[in-house]
Each structure stands twice: as structure tokens, then as C-alpha cells.
Amino acid sequence: xxxxxxxxxxxxxxxxxxxxxxxxxxxxxxxxxxxxxxxxxxxxxxxxxxxxxxxxxxxxxxxxxxxxxxxxxxxxxxxxxxxxxxxxxxxxxxxxxxxxxxxxxxxxxxxxxxxxxxxxxxxxxxxxxxxxxxxxxxxxxxxxxxxxxxxxxxxxxxxxxxxxxxxxxxxxxxxxxxxxxxxxxxxxxxxxxxxxxxxxxxxxx
Amino acid sequence: xxxxxxxxxxxxxxxxxxxxxxxxxxxxxxxxxxxxxxxxxxxxxxxxxxxxxxxxxxxxxxxxxxxxxxxxxxxxxxxxxxxxxxxxxxxxxxxxxxxxxxxxxxxxxxxxxxxxxxxxxxxxxxxxxxxxxxxxxxxxxxxxxxxxxxxxxxxxxxxxxxxxxxxxxxxxxxxxxxxxxxxxxxxxxxxxxxxxxxxxxxxxx
Numbered sequence: 001x002x003x004x005x006x007x008x009x010x011x012x013x014x015x016x017x018x019x020x021x022x023x024x025x026x027x028x029x030x031x032x033x034x035x036x037x038x039x040x041x042x043x044x045x046x047x048x049x050x051x052x053x054x055x056x057x058x059x060x061x062x063x064x065x066x067x068x069x070x071x072x073x074x075x076x077x078x079x080x081x082x083x084x085x086x087x088x089x090x091x092x093x094x095x096x097x098x099x100x101x102x103x104x105x106x107x108x109x110x111x112x113x114x115x116x117x118x119x120x121x122x123x124x125x126x127x128x129x130x131x132x133x134x135x136x137x138x139x140x141x142x143x144x145x146x147x148x149x150x151x152x153x154x155x156x157x158x159x160x161x162x163x164x165x166x167x168x169x170x171x172x173x174x175x176x177x178x179x180x181x182x183x184x185x186x187x188x189x190x191x192x193x194x195x196x197x198x199x200x201x202x203x204x205x
Numbered sequence: 206x207x208x209x210x211x212x213x214x215x216x217x218x219x220x221x222x223x224x225x226x227x228x229x230x231x232x233x234x235x236x237x238x239x240x241x242x243x244x245x246x247x248x249x250x251x252x253x254x255x256x257x258x259x260x261x262x263x264x265x266x267x268x269x270x271x272x273x274x275x276x277x278x279x280x281x282x283x284x285x286x287x288x289x290x291x292x293x294x295x296x297x298x299x300x301x302x303x304x305x306x307x308x309x310x311x312x313x314x315x316x317x318x319x320x321x322x323x324x325x326x327x328x329x330x331x332x333x334x335x336x337x338x339x340x341x342x343x344x345x346x347x348x349x350x351x352x353x354x355x356x357x358x359x360x361x362x363x364x365x366x367x368x369x370x371x372x373x374x375x376x377x378x379x380x381x382x383x384x385x386x387x388x389x390x391x392x393x394x395x396x397x398x399x400x401x402x403x404x405x406x407x408x409x410x
Contacts, residue, residue: 003297003298003301003302004269005259005260005269005270005271005272005275005276006271007252007255007256007259007260008256008260008269010255011252011253011255011256014245014249014252015249017245017249018237018238018249019233019234019237020233020234021234025225028224029223029224029225031294032224033223033256034256034257034269040219040222041253041254042254042257043219044219044222045250045251045253046250047212047215047218048216048238048246048249048250048253049246049247049250050212050215050216051212051213051239052238052239052246052247054210055210055212055239064209064213064239065210066210067210071210089209089236090236093209096208097208
């Protein structure tokens with residue numbers, strides 16, 4: 001990299017600190033920016049600064065937002081009685097993309113992880129309990145990941161919600177759609193087997 | 206992407222316009238920047254703007270530089286009598302990395318390409334001829350690529366330099382080092398066969 005002028009070396013250095021961007025890619029991107037239109041480059045730099053200045057957490061669900069309330073919390077068409085609990089904003093976006101959910105969210109901003117020193121007070125469980133206690137919420141869907149931490153966080157929250165007048169559900173685990181059974185891991189297959197459902201209506205389980 | 210706030214969508218949009226960065230990667234990078242330290246993000250944005258403001262072309266060799274003369278042209282230790290002609294600044298960097306050359310460079314900023322409407326006046330051939338005519342240059346090494354355009358550009362420049370008191374050489378083409386012969390294409394093998402050299406000193410060719 002020593003063969004470029006200092007300002008290009010500097011850009012390559014900062015680009016290479018992004019996740020998944022190595023020295024080679026950083027060099028390619030930097031040279032691209034060098035030859036790109038002034039306006040496009042300024043817009044990129046401005047959007048990088050703006051994202052840090054403008055984005056904050058929604059005061060109700062703690063998802064990412066440009067305003068006090070996020071676009072979902074401020075949308076009167078969404079069902080306020082159903083709250084889906086996820087680990088991170090990205091999980092919320094994934095569920096939104098699926099189009100399968102029309103309620104509200106609650107972003108924990110993490111999972112319980114005693115080994116990393118993350119306890120119940122470090123993620124937004126207290127805020128969830130407060131929302132569930134208002135009487136506005138009918139169902140809490142636990143949509144944390146199916147990792148060990150995700151599962152134990154879901155179990156912990158389910159326990160804490162027991163005293164409140166809400167029904168608590170957990171998203172289904174099983175074989176992914178479009179998946180070939182021989183490539184599915186054993187833990188998933190075991191889970192899918194245990195959670196099997198009766199097909200048809202003649203012999204209800 | 207509609208599920209993120211506008212400022213994040215905006216950043217993802219601009220990131221995804223970079224070469225080799227798709228929507229998914231742009232989303233990942235944008236979320237990374239959102240959570241990264243303020244200082245690191247500001248430095249990245251600043252280095253992007255600076256590269257456009259500061260970098261210009263060296264007035265002698267036309268490589269990228271922060272100053273009037275690039276670091277190579279202003280280095281008295283480099284041999285001014287040997288000039289290596291390349292297509293783009295990236296080619297110069299590649300040769301510098303090899304450590305095999307200690308002379309000066311001349312960046313054409315392109316290759317002759319009649320189909321794309323690029324003629325001799327569109328790349329810096331006139332400037333090369335002027336440098337060669339000063340009497341300061343002893344050898345011109347043609348290091349344009351081995352593509353059709355690169356080869357014909359080298360041939361054209363060699364013809365134009367014939368009248369001047371400089372020796373003109375072309376970098377060798379052949380089988381890449383560490384290459385397995387069965388994976389080398391036929392044109393390269395033919396070239397390597399034609400350009401074969403006598404090994405040892407008993408039978409000089």
C-alpha cells in the first residue's frame with residue numbers, strides 16, 4: 001500500500017476496517033471512489049455521517065428510528081395487542097420482509113449470556129415486562145434465535161411473563177423450507193420430529 | 206430495505222452503488238457503521254472526501270499523487286534514465302510491489318482502442334514522446350497489458366519511439382510462475398514456446 005499517496009492509503013486503511021472488507025477490496029473500492037463522480041462520493045460521505053447523527057432507538061420498541069417513535073410503533077394499522085420479541089433490529093427487518101407479522105415489536109438489544117456477563121438487567125427485559133403489564137398486550141411472541149442463548153433468553157422471559165395476563169408463544173423450530181433433509185443437522189431434525197403436527201382433520205391429535 | 210429508517214436506507218443505497226457490494230453487504234456494512242465508534246465513522250467519511258480533494262496526477266508521470274510530483278518522480282534514488290510505461294496507476298503499484306524496478310514510470314491512463322473511440326491523442330503518448338526526446342531517457346520499457354489493446358498500444362508506441370535515441374523493450378509474456386502447465390491457456394503457451402530461452406552458457410543462442 002506504500003506506493004499510493006497518503007490520502008489514498010488513508011482511505012484504504014479505513015475501508016479495510018469494515019467487516020468483510022480486506023486490503024484488496026479496500027484498494028479496489030478506494031480507487032473506484034477516486035474516479036467516481038464528485039457528487040456520488042460526497043453523498044456517500046454525507047450518508048455515513050448522517051446515519052450516526054440521525055438514527056436513534058424508538059422509545060417504545062427500541063428498534064432503529066429517525067424519530068421518537070419508529071414507523072411501526074407510529075402506524076395505527078398495526079396490531080398493538082401482539083408483541084414480537086427479537087434480539088436485534090436486523091431480526092425485526094427479516095420478519096418484516098417475510099410479511100407474516102402485523103403486530104408490534106420489542107427489541108431486546110442482546111441475549112442473556114452469563115459467560116459474557118450479560119444478565120437480565122443488561123437487555124431490555126424490564127421494559128418488555130412494563131409493556132406487557134399495561135393490559136394493552138394480549139400475546140407475546142418470543143422470536144429470539146434458536147441458539148443456546150436465544151433459547152434460554154426465551155425461557156427466562158416466558159418465566160417472567162407467567163404472572164401477567166398475556167399468552168406467551170415461541171416461533172416454531174424445524175426443517176427450513178426448501179431444505180433437503182440430508183443436509184439438515186441432527187439437532188434441527190430432532191426438534192422437527194418432536195414438534196411434528198397432525199396433517200388433515202380426520203385424526204386430530 | 207423499507208423497514209429501516211430513511212437515513213439507514215439512504216446509506217445502504219449509497220453503499221450498494223460501490224462495485225462488488227450488493228444490497229446484503231451494503232446492509233451489513235451500514236449496520237456496522239451504525240454501531241461503530243463515532244470517531245472511526247467520522248474518519249472514514251473524512252478520508253472519502255479527502256481522497257477526492259487531495260489526489261491529483263503527478264505532472265511528470267501522471268500517476269496518483271498528493272503533490273505536484275509523485276513520490277517516485279521526486280525520489281532522487283530512482284533511475285531517471287529508465288521509464289516504464291503502464292496503462293493505469295494500479296499497474297504501477299503492482300510493479301512497485303514486485304520490487305523489480307527502480308526507474309521512473311509513465312502512466313498512459315488508458316490503451317488504444319479504436320472500437321471504443323480511444324486514439325493516440327486520448328492517452329498520454331504525446332507526453333511520453335516529449336519525455337523520451339529530452340535525451341534524459343535511455344530505455345523505455347513497454348509494460349502495457351497483454352490484451353489485444355495492450356499489445357497494439359505497445360506496438361504503436363514502439364513505432365513512434367523508433368526515431369528517438371532510446372532503446373525500447375517489452376516485458377516478457379509466458380507461463381506465470383507457480384503455474385501448472387495444464388491450466389495455462391493455449392495463447393500463453395504458444396507465446397512461452399516462441400519466447401523460449403537458452404538455459405546455461407555452453408550453447409548461447
